[in-house]
Amino acid sequence: MAGEREGAPYSNSERVRSGAVIVEMTSPLALAFRAESIQWGLTAHGIHDDITDLWYHHLDRQWRTAPAPLAGITLSTSLFCLETFARDYGMRVWFRAVHKNRPDGLAEHVLSGDERLVEQAAALCRGCDGEWGRAFASFATALPLAKSGKIQQKIVETAAPPYEEPRPMVSWIIGPRPRNQSGPIS
Amino acid sequence: MLPPGVSAGTFAGAVKQFQGIVGKDWVFTSDEDVALYKDSYSPFWGEKDEILVSAAVAPSTAEEVSRVVRVANTLKIPIYPISTGKNLGYGGSAPNLSGSVVLDLKRMNRVIEVDDKRHFAIVEPGVSYFDLYRYIQERGLKVWIDTPDPGWGSVIGNAMDHGVGYGFGPFRDHFYSHCGMEVVLPNGEIVRTGMGALPNAKTWGEYHYGVGPYVDGLFGQSNFGVVTKMGFHLLPAPESYLTGTVIVPKRNDIVSLVEGANLLEHAGVIGMPEYGSPLGGFGGADQEMRSLMSKPGGPSVADLDQYAEKTNRGFFRLTVQFYGAQKVVRAQWEYAKEVFAGIRGVKFNEGDFIKFPATQEQLDKAHKVSIGVPNLAIFQIGARSEFNPSPTDGHLWFSPIIPKSGEAILEAQDVFMKAFRDMNMPSLVSPFSTPATWMYRAFVFIMGFPVYRNNIEQNKKTREVFKHLIQVAAEHGWGEYRTPPVFQQQVTDAYSYNNHALRRLHETLKDAVDPNGIISAGRYGIWPKQMRGQKKA
Known part of the structure; x- marks a missing residue:
């Protein structure tokens, strides 16, 4: 692909590349993520909140045959639908970050999920200089594998992005349920 | 745990x-x-x-x-x-x-059979409306499914909970349109009902009853077994689809409007009628309407009629839907107009016409569930928007069944508006509220109550209002057709004829079929014997 970047910003055998990215086309943050993801050679699917066509024509088939991690920046309603579907295919939300522009001019990012992903995403967020969309795209090219049972939440504050975000967006990663997951019977 | x-x-x-x-x-x-x-x-x-x-x-x-x-x-x-x-x-x-x-049961997702000459399907419980739709589309079969909104649920699960859709006639009552079951009983025995009980059955998906007592109804909204296969009647794919809108000018015109729609629907002329009011819905009321609504005791019928006349939008609206051959649906629309022509000031607008297969543009514009296409677009309503600045985290459906008449709509409006006033709560009902029409022979005056993941006090208040409305509905002879688990005891308590004879029958059956009470304890008020006293309290 023309303009595609070579190699990922990370190298680690315990990392995996997102199969594609899902983008809310009305969101400047998501569009920045989309542009950068394409640069990294990721396939980008655009939606306008409703995931029906994407799910029916792509994800259903893909998740049935070869479930792979997927990253996105969407509205929470889109993620709710994807997350609910994901369970039926043995997939889980590994990570989510809820973004909100605050009245004091700062942006707030509430990160939650697998602790390795949260830790690394938090570091990325702090250093992204307000350009979370770009940072998250590079993150999606080399995701740490989710481990079970280590969930955490972090709140990160950054400078607000230079554009108006019409609605709060969510960044997320969905991936296969960790195979070693089992719980104590208590 | x-x-x-x-x-x-x-x-x-x-x-x-x-x-x-x-x-x-x-x-x-x-x-x-x-x-x-x-x-x-x-x-x-x-x-x-x-x-x-x-x-x-x-x-x-x-x-x-x-x-x-x-x-x-x-x-x-x-x-x-x-x-x-x-x-x-x-x-x-x-x-x-x-x-x-x-x-x-999500892994049990096999479509066993679809027949587009005799118009039925047999499926497992993990088959969603999307799955069945895809199966039919990929094979070019000439049948339609009837899908709820959203369409990601199970065909069997929806029917077992007495779920409903948007299509033609009784097909949208999903339990009514089922035909034969395979059920695992609490002792592990597998039984088949209807014609399915016949080894090598040839008409499982076509003839409901088999021979002898008909037991299928016992497995809906209950806890007597686990359904593992089910047959369904399907609608033959129609050649075309047409909609029309009927607008009437006065509030009491709803009586004639419903009578006309009932005549058309029960005679098989139209599919699901959809009622609304051009004066209600999204966008909020103007200053005059707000002032009317804040009058002590609420606005009079004359006030409302006057407002409707001034705005020239009409008071109530009915959308009718026709399915069939092109020349037939055109003639049906002409006939429908004759049925409503006696309502003074009535107006008609012809709507969408689709000759199948629909174009992408037609599909994009259509209310997809009305033409049997499952989708998830309804979740967009829940997203933050100009009309929904404070989205909730979910909702509870309050779903009382009321008679299929205009008089009942007006009575339900008045009764529930008063109930909200009595509770000092903002009303979810207005003089423009209309019922849902999924049921073929009754209305459901449905209301969606918001729930939140971070507002326990508000959720508590919602539960109180919900319980009050169950009581108010029961006092007027209206019962809910379906309800979340937390309200199932109270809702089923209201079905109390002859000192709860129906409950006692259910419990007698439960004790006989599931003496250990292992399946779905408490579902729709049916508790195992050992829990009965404590859980009913």
């Missing part, structure tokens, strides 16, 4: 046996996994009374279901079967009894 009354050792033994039957990958016990079976729209989010599950087991065949049920019955482990668990607004995948093991 352990199932109530089950020791850790017994539960561990049960889990081991479940793993032996379905494989280790399909028994879920981690906190993260079992949390997924909580009701996404729970009105108890974050409270101690929130319903939790102890584990989940996902078998892939009826034989595996039978073996799991036998283990549960032997060890007295409470189980709660779900198809795909997407019964949102009515409890989702959560059981009535905390600590139950969810029997998740």
Whole structure:
């Protein structure tokens, strides 16, 4: 692909590349993520909140045959639908970050999920200089594998992005349920 | 968490046996996994009374279901079967009894048969409306499904909960349109009903009754068995689709409007009628309307009629839908106009016409569920927008059945507006509210109550209002057709003719079929004998 970047910003055998990215086309943050993801050679699917066509024509088939991690920046309603579907295919939300522009001019990012992903995403967020969309795209090219049972939440504050975000967006990663997951019977 | 009354050792033994039957990958016990079976729209989010599950087991065949049920019955482990668990607004995948093991049937997702010459399907519980639609589309079969909104739920699960759709006639009553079942009983025995009971049955999906007593109704909204296959009648794919709108100018015109629509629908001329008011809906009221609505005691009928006349938008609107051959639907629309022509000031607008196969543009514009196309677009309503600046985290459906008449609509408006006033709560009902028309022979005056994941006080208040409305509805002879688990006891209590004779019959059947009370304890007010006193209180 023309303009595609070579190699990922990370190298680690315990990392995996997102199969594609899902983008809310009305969101400047998501569009920045989309542009950068394409640069990294990721396939980008655009939606306008409703995931029906994407799910029916792509994800259903893909998740049935070869479930792979997927990253996105969407509205929470889109993620709710994807997350609910994901369970039926043995997939889980590994990570989510809820973004909100605050009245004091700062942006707030509430990160939650697998602790390795949260830790690394938090570091990325702090250093992204307000350009979370770009940072998250590079993150999606080399995701740490989710481990079970280590969930955490972090709140990160950054400078607000230079554009108006019409609605709060969510960044997320969905991936296969960790195979070693089992719980104590208590 | 352990199932109530089950020791850790017994539960561990049960889990081991479940793993032996379905494989280790399909028994879920981690906190993260079992949390997924909580009701996404729970009105108890974050409270101690929130319903939790102890584990989940996902078998892939009826034989595996039978073996799991036998283990549960032997060890007295409470189980709660779900198809795909997407019964949102009515409890989702959560059981009535905390600590139950969810029997998740999503892996049983085979379409057994679809026949487009005799117009039926036989499916397993993990088959969603999307799955059945895809199966039909990929094979070019000439039948339509009738789908609810959203269309991601199970065809069987929706029918078992008396779910409904948007299509033609009785097809949209999904339990009514089912035909024959395969059921695993609480002792693990597999039975088939209707013609399915006949070895090598040739008409399982076509003739309901077989011979002798008809028992299928016992398995809907109940806890007498686990349904593992079911037949359904399907609509032959129509050649074309036409809509028309009928607008009437005065509030009381709703009486004639409903009478006309009933005549057309019950005679098979139209599909689902849809009522609305050009004066209600999104966008908010103007200053004059706000002033009218704030009058002490509310606006009079004359006030409202005057306002409707001034705005020249009409008071009530009916959308009629026709399915069939092109020349037939055109003639039906002409006939429908004749039926309503006697209403003074009535106006007609012809709507969309589609000759199938629809173009992408037509599909994009259509109300997809009306033409049998499953989708998820309804979730967009819940997103933050100009009209919905404070989105909720879910909703509870309050669904009282009222008679299919204009008089009943007006009475329900008045009764429920008063109920909200009495509770000092903002009303979800206005003089422009109209019922949902999914039921073929009755209306459902449905209201969606918001639930929040971070507002316990508001959820408590919502539960109080909901309970009050159940009581008010019952006092007027209206009962709910379906309700979230938290309200099932109260709703079924209202069906109390002859000192709860129906409840006693259900309990007698429960004790006979499921003496250990292992399946879906408490579902729709039917508790196992050993829990009856404490849970009814």
